[in-house]
Structure formats: C-alpha cells, structure tokens
Amino acid sequence: MSNAMSERAEHASRRPLWPWQVLLLVGLFLFWHVLTRSEVLPPFFFGEPLQVLGRIWDWFASGRIFPHLGVTLLETLLAFVLGTVLGLACGLWLGLSPRAARLLDPYITAFNSMPRVILAPIFAVWFGLGIWSKVLLGVTLVFFIVFFSVYHGVREVSPVLLNNARMLGATRTQLLRHVYLPSATGWVFASLHASVGMAFVGAVVGEYLGSARGVGYLILQAEGVFDVNTVFAGVIVLTLAALGLDRLVTLVERRMMNWRPKVQEHDLHG
Amino acid sequence: MMRGHPANSSIVARFMSSAPQSVPALVLDQVTCTFPGRGSTRAAYTAVQAASLTVHDGEFVSLVGPTGCGKSTLLNLAAGLQAPTAGTVHAFGERLRGLNGQAGYLFQADALFPWRTALDNVAIGLELRGMPRSQARERAGDWLRRVRLGAHAAKYPHEMSGGMRKRAALAQTLILEPRMLLMDEPFSALDVQTRQLMENELLELWAQERRCVLFVTHDLEEAIALSDRVVVLSAGPASRPIAHYAVDLPRPRDVQEIALHPRFVELHRAIWSALKQEVMKAHEQRDV
Known part of the structure; x- marks a missing residue:
C-alpha cells in the first residue's frame, strides 16, 4: 500500500x-x-504594464541597461562573496572559541539589531559614490545571516564525528578542514538564499542613496521625473536578476551538497 | 602490574600464564572518573571509581554491565578522549597523556563523514597522516574489498545500509593498523541477522592480525561468543570491574554455533549470576 x-x-x-x-x-x-x-x-x-514591458524591451534592445545592470550585479556579487567568506570565517572562529564569543556577544547583538541600512550614507562619505560604498553595505547585511547560521551550526557538529576524526589522527587544523568546514557548507547554503537577496538590497539601496550608475540609480532618476513606468521596469529587471542569482546558488548547492540525502528520496524511502 | 580482585585472581593468573606477554597493551590503574554536576542538582557524578583493568596484547576482552555503569567511560579513558580524575592509564607501557595513538575506536553511533564516499571515508585516516591522496585511496580500496564493500566504494553513508556503514567504519579504523581496538557497542543498532554476520566478520578480521580488543556490550552472549575474557562491571555510579571470566572456548568460532556449545552455556550461567546482581542493583537505584 x-x-x-x-x-x-x-x-x-x-x-x-x-x-x-x-x-x-x-x-x-x-x-x-x-x-x-x-x-x-x-x-x-x-504605471501601465505594456509601457513597462516596452521600456524593458527598449533597455535590452538598445543595450542601455547593461552598464547599469552590470554595476549592480558586480556590487551584489562582491557583497555576497565578501559577506559570506567573512561570515563563515567569523562564525567558525567564534563558534570554536567560546571565550571570544562571550567577549564579543553584546557587540554582535547590538550590531545585528541595528538597522544597518542607515550606514549607507556613512559608507558613501567614507568610500565615495563608487561601488565600494554599496558593496560594504551589502557585506554588513550578508555577513550576519551567514555568521549566525555558521556560529550556531558549529555547536551542533556531531561530537561523535569530532571524536572519530580525532581518533583517526586529525590535528586541530585538520578538524577544521575535514569536519567543521564540510559541516559548515550545509549551514552556509541554508543561509545563502537569504544572503543573495540581502546583497541585492545592499547594492540597490546604496545606489538609491547616491551613485552615478546602476539600476538603483535608474530608478532614482525615473522617480525624480515621476516616470512610474520606468520605476516598475527597474523593479522587474532587478527581480529577474535576483531570481537568476538564486537559481545559480541552487545549482552550486546541488553540486556541492550531493552527499546529502535528497529530501524527496528521504521521505519516500526513509 | 596486575591488581586483580582476590575472588578472581586465580582466573586472571591462569590467563596470564597462558599468554606470557612482556608489556600489557592497556593498563587502567585505580582510575576514577568524576564528571562535574550539571543541571538543577549540580551534584558531581562519579562514573567509575578505583577501576583497574589490564588487557594483554592480542587479547579480546569484553566489558559487560548494567546500563549506566560506565562502560563507555572506561573505553573513553582507554582512548584518551577522557582524562581520569585520579589514577593512571598506560598503553603499551607508556603513560597516556592526551589521545591514545595506538588505539582505533569504533563508535556506537554512526561516525562516518557524511560528505565522504565509502572509499574516501576509509582513506581519511591515511590522508590525515599525510599520505598522498591517490595512494591512500588505493589502500582504502583494498580495505573496502576486505570488508566486502568493494562494489559500494562510491556510495555516500546515507546510501548505505546500517551493516554496510558498520563495515565501512571498521575498515576506516583498521586501515590505520591500530595495535588496540576499542569498540563501544558497535553492533547494537543492527538487526539480529546482520549483527551475527558482522560478529563473525569481526572475528575473522581479528584472527588475521590478533590485535588486542576491548569490546563494550550489554549483550552477554555477544561478549562470550567473541571474547577471550569477559569482565563484569558493578552497577553505577562509581562502578568498577568486579569479576573476570576466562572464556576457554575453541577458536575459530562461529557466533551462532558457539552458543550451542555446552561450555558456552556453562559460562553464560556463571557470568549471568554475577551480572544479574548488578543489574538488580541498577534497577533498584533507578526506582528509588
């Protein structure tokens, strides 16, 4: 049955x-x-959907959108990669040294609960209107998502697995490389889908607050002249790009996590 | 140095004379292991107290005792995963500080690395020791064939059955050729048939190399069928070995057939009468 x-x-x-x-x-x-x-x-x-679609068509046919989309994607990607690597490194570090974790705990909580989008103007002052102020905003957003999932994940590494690795002769660095890091990839990927969206938020909000290029800049310009159709066109282009990135994460995840039982298979046979 | 209990010293002495070894593989000397209290009660818990145990090279020793009697603690002490609060542990004559590098440990729970295939799981110990990957995998392939997993080298642990996972774990440990094997109820999660198969395979592998084994189990029949000596532990807390029984059954053994041997039945009766008292004590303590 x-x-x-x-x-x-x-x-x-x-x-x-x-x-x-x-x-x-x-x-x-x-x-x-x-x-x-x-x-x-x-x-x-x-707005009017036909005109919105027409505007998008226009952008891509003329190629006018590409420099803007390219900048936004570059900012997103940099924020995504830097935030993930930093979050992974700090998550592993604090997860493995409880003393440092206790020391930094109030600061982490404070920094995490702070509305970090508000840092955008400060970053603009510090790093100018180029891409780095946007990248940094994205990094602060992505960092905490990855950080917390790794930080909590480290404590859930199976003690049996750790003991086994130690009995098989693993040194502390080897434990990190052969047990903690592979375990961490699971938690990182769980958080990466949320991170991609956040990296996008960082890039676009940064552009919106001050820039000379990017899709966020296009939207800001259009708003200035009450061109709602272009605003919607920008939003749709951004959404499509975010979907594409999310898909990319899924593909990489599938490749890297092929050791994990597939959920469906598990349900059917497990 | 052997500090046997007076009641059992004759058995121990007989055993020692039959296996004249220079240095014992493992000596636990008056070890006590106390864990700091946790939770609401905050009372410290002494798992084992003044426990002494000697295992000779090439000897297969089983530890049996009621649940919660500190069997696993003794094993962890022997492995160096746990440091004794008092007393000393010597492995092949050397005082143990930190991990026991001579020992391989087979865990009760699944301890294969889920992100590694069977082959890579078996190879990891050699890789950690700095052997080039291709060479380590080649040796791992040989070992997989020895535990009859040759056809499943590319499978991940979640794709293997419980028995296959145990075999892979056995190969993972044995490939390093440890001089001492510590096993913590390794087959308790398997169904009866698989378990008996695994026990026979273990005996076969053990007979090839004759390394010393310290085997923890709650199953007396398993203990007798596999071992040269069965050690009964008292009920916890503060448990310690209270009786030693030499198992003088012929080898090679088949775990199903040996259970029908008249001497097996005799031994079972004798050990069970000692074990039963401890089991009763353990039950009384829990009911209180």
Whole structure:
C-alpha cells in the first residue's frame, strides 16, 4: 500500500508546474493592465504594464541597461562573496572559541539589531559614490545571516564525528578542514538564499542613496521625473536578476551538497 | 602490574600464564572518573571509581554491565578522549597523556563523514597522516574489498545500509593498523541477522592480525561468543570491574554455533549470576 502511495506522490511531483506558473504571471499582468486601462487605478501612479514591458524591451534592445545592470550585479556579487567568506570565517572562529564569543556577544547583538541600512550614507562619505560604498553595505547585511547560521551550526557538529576524526589522527587544523568546514557548507547554503537577496538590497539601496550608475540609480532618476513606468521596469529587471542569482546558488548547492540525502528520496524511502 | 580482585585472581593468573606477554597493551590503574554536576542538582557524578583493568596484547576482552555503569567511560579513558580524575592509564607501557595513538575506536553511533564516499571515508585516516591522496585511496580500496564493500566504494553513508556503514567504519579504523581496538557497542543498532554476520566478520578480521580488543556490550552472549575474557562491571555510579571470566572456548568460532556449545552455556550461567546482581542493583537505584 505504501508503495502505491509513494508512486502516486512521485507521479504528482513529476507533473510539470511551470505552465501554471506562467499562466499566473500572465494573469497578474492582465489584471494590472485592465485595472489601469479602465482607470480604476490611475495609470500615473500605477504605471501601465505594456509601457513597462516596452521600456524593458527598449533597455535590452538598445543595450542601455547593461552598464547599469552590470554595476549592480558586480556590487551584489562582491557583497555576497565578501559577506559570506567573512561570515563563515567569523562564525567558525567564534563558534570554536567560546571565550571570544562571550567577549564579543553584546557587540554582535547590538550590531545585528541595528538597522544597518542607515550606514549607507556613512559608507558613501567614507568610500565615495563608487561601488565600494554599496558593496560594504551589502557585506554588513550578508555577513550576519551567514555568521549566525555558521556560529550556531558549529555547536551542533556531531561530537561523535569530532571524536572519530580525532581518533583517526586529525590535528586541530585538520578538524577544521575535514569536519567543521564540510559541516559548515550545509549551514552556509541554508543561509545563502537569504544572503543573495540581502546583497541585492545592499547594492540597490546604496545606489538609491547616491551613485552615478546602476539600476538603483535608474530608478532614482525615473522617480525624480515621476516616470512610474520606468520605476516598475527597474523593479522587474532587478527581480529577474535576483531570481537568476538564486537559481545559480541552487545549482552550486546541488553540486556541492550531493552527499546529502535528497529530501524527496528521504521521505519516500526513509 | 596486575591488581586483580582476590575472588578472581586465580582466573586472571591462569590467563596470564597462558599468554606470557612482556608489556600489557592497556593498563587502567585505580582510575576514577568524576564528571562535574550539571543541571538543577549540580551534584558531581562519579562514573567509575578505583577501576583497574589490564588487557594483554592480542587479547579480546569484553566489558559487560548494567546500563549506566560506565562502560563507555572506561573505553573513553582507554582512548584518551577522557582524562581520569585520579589514577593512571598506560598503553603499551607508556603513560597516556592526551589521545591514545595506538588505539582505533569504533563508535556506537554512526561516525562516518557524511560528505565522504565509502572509499574516501576509509582513506581519511591515511590522508590525515599525510599520505598522498591517490595512494591512500588505493589502500582504502583494498580495505573496502576486505570488508566486502568493494562494489559500494562510491556510495555516500546515507546510501548505505546500517551493516554496510558498520563495515565501512571498521575498515576506516583498521586501515590505520591500530595495535588496540576499542569498540563501544558497535553492533547494537543492527538487526539480529546482520549483527551475527558482522560478529563473525569481526572475528575473522581479528584472527588475521590478533590485535588486542576491548569490546563494550550489554549483550552477554555477544561478549562470550567473541571474547577471550569477559569482565563484569558493578552497577553505577562509581562502578568498577568486579569479576573476570576466562572464556576457554575453541577458536575459530562461529557466533551462532558457539552458543550451542555446552561450555558456552556453562559460562553464560556463571557470568549471568554475577551480572544479574548488578543489574538488580541498577534497577533498584533507578526506582528509588
């Protein structure tokens, strides 16, 4: 009986869902189109989907968007990588030395609960209007997500695994490399999806507050002249880019975490 | 130096004369292990007290005792994973400070690295010792075949059955050729059939090299079937070895067949009568 049930479940999960997802999106745009065309919603404030799509088409056809999108993506990627590496390093360090953790605990809590977006103007003053002020803002956002998941993860490394590695002759550095780091990749990946979004927030908010390039800058410009359609176009382009990055993380995750049981398989056979 | 209990010294003496070794593989001398109190009660807990035990090279010794009697603590003391509060531990004549480098440890729980394949799990000990990866993997391949996992080298632990994981763990430990093997109820999580298979395989591997084994189990039949000597521990806390029984059954043994041997039944009865008292004590203490 369980066999038949699992087969049915497998069958249901294999049926492709994407046509429905596309349909949902089309429906949403249609809804938006009808509401603004009939002026139930004023197009001046809510934009018009056809013009928004036209603007996006225009950007990509003329290539005008690429330098801006490139800068935003570069900022995001740098913030993402630097924040992740720093968060991983600090998470491992504090997770492994409880004394340092106790010493720094109040500062970490304070820094984490602080609304860090407010640092953007300070970073702009310190690092100018180039990409680094945005990267740093993104780093402060990404850092804590990765840091906390690694910091808590270190304490949950199986003591049996640690003892086994020690009995097999692992030194302290080897424990780090062969037990803590591989365990940490699991926790890091769990946090990376949230981190990608945060890196984007850092980049765009940074641009929004002062820059000469980037998608955030385009949005700011459009807002200045009440061009809602361009604002929406920018938002959509950013969303698509974020989706792309998230997908990339998923791909890397699948490659690196192939030792982990697949959730579905686990449910069916476990 | 052997500090046997008077009641059992004759058995111990007989055993020693039959195996004249220069230096014992493992000597626990009057070791006490007290853990600082935790939780609400805050009372310190003494797992083992003034426990003495000697294991000779090539000898297979099983520790049996009621649950919570500090069997695993004794094993951790022998491994150096736990430092004694009092007393000394010597491995092959040398006082133990830190980990016991001569010992391999087979854990009760799964201790394979989940991000490594069976092959890489077996190879890790050699890699940690600085052997080039390709060479380590080659040797690991040989060992996987020895534990009959040759066809499963590329599998991750979650893709293996409980018995396969135990075999891989055994190969992971044995590849380093430890002079002493410490085993903490290694087969307790397996089903009966797999368990008996594993016990026979263990005996076969052990017979090839004849390293000394300290085997912790709560299963008296397993203990008798595998060992040269069965040591009964008193009920915890503050437990210690109270009786030694030499198992003079013929080898090579098959764990299913040996259980039908009249001498096995005799030994079982004798050891159980000693063990039973401790089990009763342990139960009374828990009920109070």
